[in-house]
Structure formats: C-alpha cells, structure tokens
Amino acid sequence: xxxIVLISHSGGLAAETAALARQIGGAKVPLAAAGGTEDGGLxxxxxxxxxxxxxxxxxxxxxxxxDLGSSVLTARLLESPGRVVIADVPFVEGAxxxxxxxxxxxxxxxxxxxxxxxWHFRKL
Amino acid sequence: xxxIVLISHSGGLAAETAALARQIGGAKVPLAAAGGTEDGGLxxxxxxxxxxxxxxxxxxxxxxxxDLGSSVLTARLLESPGRVVIADVPFVEGAxxxxxxxxxxxxxxxxxxxxxxxWHFRKL
Amino acid sequence: xxxEFFAAWIEEITSAVRAGRDHLTELDAAIGDADHGTNLDRxxxxxxxxxxAAPPGTPGALLVLTGTTLIRKVGGASGPLYGTAFREMGxxxxxxxxxxxxxxxxxxxxxxAGVRRLGSAAEGDKTMVDALAPAAAALSRAVRDGLKPxxxxxxxxxxxxxxxxxxxxxxxxxxxxxxxxxxxVGHEDxxxxxxxxxxxxxxxxxxx
Amino acid sequence: xxxEFFAAWIEEITSAVRAGRDHLTELDAAIGDADHGTNLDRxxxxxxxxxxAAPPGTPGALLVLTGTTLIRKVGGASGPLYGTAFREMGxxxxxxxxxxxxxxxxxxxxxxAGVRRLGSAAEGDKTMVDALAPAAAALSRAVRDGLKPxxxxxxxxxxxxxxxxxxxxxxxxxxxxxxxxxxxVGHEDxxxxxxxxxxxxxxxxxxx
Ligand SMILES: Nc1ncnc2c1ncn2[C@@H]1O[C@H](COP(=O)(O)OP(=O)(O)O)[C@@H](O)[C@H]1O
Ligand SMILES: Nc1ncnc2c1ncn2[C@@H]1O[C@H](COP(=O)(O)OP(=O)(O)O)[C@@H](O)[C@H]1O
Ligand SMILES: [Mg+2]
Ligand SMILES: [Mg+2]
Ligand SMILES: [Mg+2]
Ligand SMILES: [Mg+2]
Numbered sequence: 001x002x003x004i005v006l007i008s009h010s011g012g013l014a015a016e017t018a019a020l021a022r023q024i025g026g027a028k029v030p031l032a033a034a035g036g037t038e039d040g041g042l043x044x045x046x047x048x049x050x051x052x053x054x055x056x057x058x059x060x061x062x063x064x065x066x067d068l069g070s071s072v073l074t075a076r077l078l079e080s081p082g083r084v085v086i087a088d089v090p091f092v093e094g095a096x097x098x099x100x101x102x103x104x105x106x107x108x109x110x111x112x113x114x115x116x117x118x119w120h121f122r123k124l
Numbered sequence: 125x126x127x128i129v130l131i132s133h134s135g136g137l138a139a140e141t142a143a144l145a146r147q148i149g150g151a152k153v154p155l156a157a158a159g160g161t162e163d164g165g166l167x168x169x170x171x172x173x174x175x176x177x178x179x180x181x182x183x184x185x186x187x188x189x190x191d192l193g194s195s196v197l198t199a200r201l202l203e204s205p206g207r208v209v210i211a212d213v214p215f216v217e218g219a220x221x222x223x224x225x226x227x228x229x230x231x232x233x234x235x236x237x238x239x240x241x242x243w244h245f246r247k248l
Numbered sequence: 249x250x251x252e253f254f255a256a257w258i259e260e261i262t263s264a265v266r267a268g269r270d271h272l273t274e275l276d277a278a279i280g281d282a283d284h285g286t287n288l289d290r291x292x293x294x295x296x297x298x299x300x301a302a303p304p305g306t307p308g309a310l311l312v313l314t315g316t317t318l319i320r321k322v323g324g325a326s327g328p329l330y331g332t333a334f335r336e337m338g339x340x341x342x343x344x345x346x347x348x349x350x351x352x353x354x355x356x357x358x359x360x361a362g363v364r365r366l367g368s369a370a371e372g373d374k375t376m377v378d379a380l381a382p383a384a385a386a387l388s389r390a391v392r393d394g395l396k397p398x399x400x401x402x403x404x405x406x407x408x409x410x411x412x413x414x415x416x417x418x419x420x421x422x423x424x425x426x427x428x429x430x431x432x433v434g435h436e437d438x439x440x441x442x443x444x445x446x447x448x449x450x451x452x453x454x455x456x
Numbered sequence: 457x458x459x460e461f462f463a464a465w466i467e468e469i470t471s472a473v474r475a476g477r478d479h480l481t482e483l484d485a486a487i488g489d490a491d492h493g494t495n496l497d498r499x500x501x502x503x504x505x506x507x508x509a510a511p512p513g514t515p516g517a518l519l520v521l522t523g524t525t526l527i528r529k530v531g532g533a534s535g536p537l538y539g540t541a542f543r544e545m546g547x548x549x550x551x552x553x554x555x556x557x558x559x560x561x562x563x564x565x566x567x568x569a570g571v572r573r574l575g576s577a578a579e580g581d582k583t584m585v586d587a588l589a590p591a592a593a594a595l596s597r598a599v600r601d602g603l604k605p606x607x608x609x610x611x612x613x614x615x616x617x618x619x620x621x622x623x624x625x626x627x628x629x630x631x632x633x634x635x636x637x638x639x640x641v642g643h644e645d646x647x648x649x650x651x652x653x654x655x656x657x658x659x660x661x662x663x664x
Pocket of ligand 2: 069070489496533537575577583630631646647648
C-alpha cells in the first residue's frame, strides 16, 4: 500500500488531520503525521519527516503532503522521483482524498491524482 | 473587523488551524475555533458554532470556514446573507488567507474573496 | 392525526433507532465514520426528554421541537438534515391540531424540500434523499388516489425501504462518503436506511 | 582560502547571527512568524558543536557538514534553504584543500542555484534570493576583473546588503510571507537580511 506523510508546522495540526483522514479513509493505510520541531515547537524537523517516510514505506511509494512554508521545503529535500513524491494539494482535503485512495489500493500515481482532485471538490 | 469561525469535526483540528492562522495573520483578528461535539467527540455542535459566531461578531460580518460533511451543514444552518457567510475553501489554506485579509481590515466580501484565492495558490 | 399521533410516531422512531442503532452504525462504518446509529440514538433520546419536559400542544409545535433538538444534539450531518426535515414539516402544519392525510403529505414534501435545500443532494447521490424522495412521492400519490391512511403510510414506508436498498449500487456524491468515490459503491447509505426506519415508524404509529 | 578560513567564516556568521538575532526575529515578526533569528541562532550553535565534535579536513567537507546540520536543526524554511546553499557550495569545492577566489565564486553560484531549485523563488519574490543573487553576481564580476580577494568579498557583501534593503518595497511571492499579499510590502525580508550578515561575515573572515 502507498504510504502517506502529513507534514505541518504544527504537530497538532498534522496529528489531527491524520486522525480525521484515518477515520474516513480506513485504519489500515500506512499514514504518519510529522509536524512541529523536535522540541515540540512550531516548525519542521527533517529528521522527523524522514523517520516518518521510513515508517510508512511498504515499498509501494510514499506521498508527502505539506501544509505551507518550511513543510514544503522539507518535503522537497526528501523527494525521490517514483518513490517519494510531493502532493501539492489542500492540506486537510487532500489528505482525506489521498488516504482514501491509498486504502483502496491505488498506485503511487493514483494516490497523487486522487489527492489533486481535492482542488476541484466544492463543499456547498 | 470581520470575524472568522473555523468549523471542524475535530476540536483539535479547528484549534490547531486557528493557532497557525493566527500566527501568520496576526493576533488581533476575532477568530474562533468550533470543532467537535459538546462532549469532546468527533462531530459538530451547532450550539458551539453559534456561540463562536456571537463571540467573533464585531458588527462587520462573520465568515464561516467548514472542513467537511456535518461542518458544512452546520454552517449552512447559520448562514445569514450579508452578515454570516460561508467560505467554500480549503480548510487550512483558506483559513490563513481569510485571517490575513481580516487582519488587514478587508470587508466581508474582501475576506471571502481572499479565502477563495486559496484554491488558486500552488505550493511548489 | 392529532398531537398524540405525532408523539406516538416519535416514540416509534426512538424505539426503531434504538433497536437498529448497531446496524446503522455498521452501515456507516463501511462508507462513513461509524456513528450514524449512535448519533440518532443520542438525538432521539434528547428529543424524548425535551418533549417530556415541555409537552407541545400541537403537531406543528411537537415536530418543530423535535427538529430543533435533533439539530442541537445529533452531532453528525444527519442532525441538521433530520432537524430541518422535522422543523419544516412542523412549520407546514402551522397551528392546526388535527392533520389530514393531504396535510401530512404536504408536510413530508416540505421536509424533503428542506433537506434538499440544506444538503444540495439530488436523488441518486446516495443520501437520505434517496429514501425520502420516493416516500414523499408514494404518499402523495396514495392520498391523491384516496387510499386509506394506513394504506397510504404503508406505501410510503415501502417506498422508503426500496429507496434505501436502491442506494447500494450508487456512488456517493454528497457528504463525507463522497470522499470515498468508487469505494462507496456496494454499501447501503446509512441515512437512507434510517429514513426507511422513520417511515416504518409512521406506519407503526398509525396501526397502534 | 583553506579549511581554517572557512571555519573562521562560520564563526563570524555565528557571532553575527547571535548579535543580530533579535533584529532578524523582529523583521520576521512583521511578515512571518517571528522566529528567523532564533532559528538561525539555534542552527549555527548546532553547527559549532558539530564542527568541534568532528573537525572536517577540507573546506568542502566543512561546508557540507555545516549545511547538513542547518537542515536538521533550524526548524524553519531557512533551514533547508541555507542548508542546501552550504551543501552545494561544499560539494562544488570537492576535495580541494585550498580554494581560489574563482572557485569561491563558483561555489556561491552553486549555492544560489541550489536555493533557487529548492525554493523556486525568482529575484523580486522578496526572499533570501534577493540578497544572494546580487552577491553572487558581484563576486563573479569582481573576480573576473581581477580585484584583490578582500575587495571582491567587500563587493559581494555590499551587494548582499543592498539586495536585502531593496526587498522592503517588494510584495512576497514565496514562503509563508506570500500569504500576506500586499501586507508584506514595506518590510525587509528576514532571510535577505540574514544573507547580508552571511556575506558580511565572509568579508570579516578575510580581514582577520
Ligand atoms: N449533503 C447531504 N444531503 C443529504 N444527506 C446527507 C448529506 N450529507 C450526509 N447526508 C446523510 O447523512 C448520513 C450520515 O449521517 P451521520 O453519520 O449521522 O453524519 P456524519 O456523516 O457527519 O458522521 C449519510 O448516510 C447521508 O444519508
Ligand atoms: N521558497 C523560498 N525561496 C527562497 N527563500 C525562502 C523561501 N521561503 C522562505 N524563504 C526565506 O526564508 C525566510 C524565513 O525563514 P524562517 O523564518 O527561518 O522560516 P519560517 O518562514 O519557516 O519561519 C524568509 O524571510 C525568506 O527569505
Ligand atoms: Mg457518520
Ligand atoms: Mg460523524
Ligand atoms: Mg519565520
Ligand atoms: Mg517558523
């Protein structure tokens, strides 16, 4: 199954988004939240993010979903074409779509495409 | 100043998004997080949301930003054209844009338009 | 049908929801977040308390209080939706103390219109609308054809149950289940299933 | 310029960042999240410890270790960016033990290319690129024109400082400041300001 890492400035935001996505998308998706600095502050820790990538990597690829700013740059440091890819998507909505697609057995490209569809969902 | 209410299934998600938006957009924006049910579970409490609307209403209007599902429906119950309006936007990114615009003194329509621009931001 | 009749309906719904709670929650586990049964059970329990605390004097007032309580207490998307449905039906009844079958049918139409307006779901989107819309249509036709009240309510209940079953092959296009896309196919929509219970309870109230 | 020279540069940066920490953080308070000074101070303190723990034998190794440490320890967007800058410069130096002015200039170009690739910022986007790009260009021209090393580094430092000041009227188009839109106008970009400190430190190292 494709793994997913949610990267945020805020540890809480990443964790809460992961919980919501897991609740909708099913519990079996390899999903990790990597938010905040190592000392629990606001920011990004590349060490945390790469540990999260290893944690969710089952060999089918990993999608990184960053929120903004340093999360995006940290994600870029870990990009590895065909294996670890960044989804440029709305954080919460893209995470839900990606987790659902991964849970449904989609390929790395399929999960990425599903996450990108979140740009086109309307809520009303 | 225009008030903003973040409505989520998850109390933590609303609160963490509010904290991030506040950090970027400035501390003086009237902003409330209304997430979760009254007993702290996942879901939406219309009573909490209407209390939040009252809390942030300074007379210049209030923008409701829902995440998905019941948050959207709860927001719709509280809509009141020209006074309490829903922003159909990506939750985190739209919240940041809306808070920044409100902090800059934008009108209700201006805050709504700023939030909607979040659909067009790209991160990479 | 008087205030007592509608109070009996709410009681029948409450029992049906209690009995069906785990089944509804299982349906919601497949395409939602596994809380539809507990949401409605919590909501109707609160409705029972609210009605007992200040018993309303008309069918309209009873249904408005039911709806308002559901909105406040359910916690999920079905709260605003069912809440709006009962409120709209209650408002359609106005101050009347006795409701004719034609008025009941118009009330169900008002409920359907309210749910559609709030949730923007069309038939086929795999929501409670897929049970509510055929029930409203069947009731309307039965009344037009001059069926006896119990027969008319039987027709509505049958149509709601059929509508709920017919959601199984559909793909969800509204609510959180819509995020599941094709994965939502093959499961009955929980809100449609509970709507079938609501119309089953209406028939049961009539044969009390 | 040998390993000692580059170690002196890092020391000078560390002192300048410590002294300028509160100013950098104030700049970041206006258009960011008020942590740029503390971020860099934390990062360069960690660099000092890393270099002391395992002193590298070449300028290249020293800069790569500096960059890797910044990436791991800064916590903000400037971590990956400065980290990449120092790593790319270090990689450009290879195994050489003595770096000529021309090689230094090529190293700064590599740093700039790395920052651009990672952050996709162009000149005028109100980022550190607005200080780094003119510094790289000034250094390159000074070396081409055969200026003395101290003069070349003076030119680079002056260009970086001018580039930083020139960010004041710009509107941010990259990083979190871009969410501020027009509200970002009228403030110096913190990352451009710190880049000016980095080139000031390079000149200082040369005149030690
Ligand atoms: N926009 C909508 N329009 C009509 N019905 C909807 C809509 N959104 C959700 N529903 C109904 O609500 C049901 C889910 O209710 P529930 O589980 O209580 O809420 P939640 O999804 O918030 O957990 C769905 O099965 C569906 O029938
Ligand atoms: N995409 C980017 N490209 C180049 N520089 C950037 C980019 N994003 C941010 N920066 C630089 O980083 C600085 C902010 O650094 P810092 O405050 O440490 O990180 P953060 O914004 O994550 O808190 C900005 O002032 C800007 O110069
Ligand atoms: Mg549910
Ligand atoms: Mg729910
Ligand atoms: Mg910062
Ligand atoms: Mg920061």
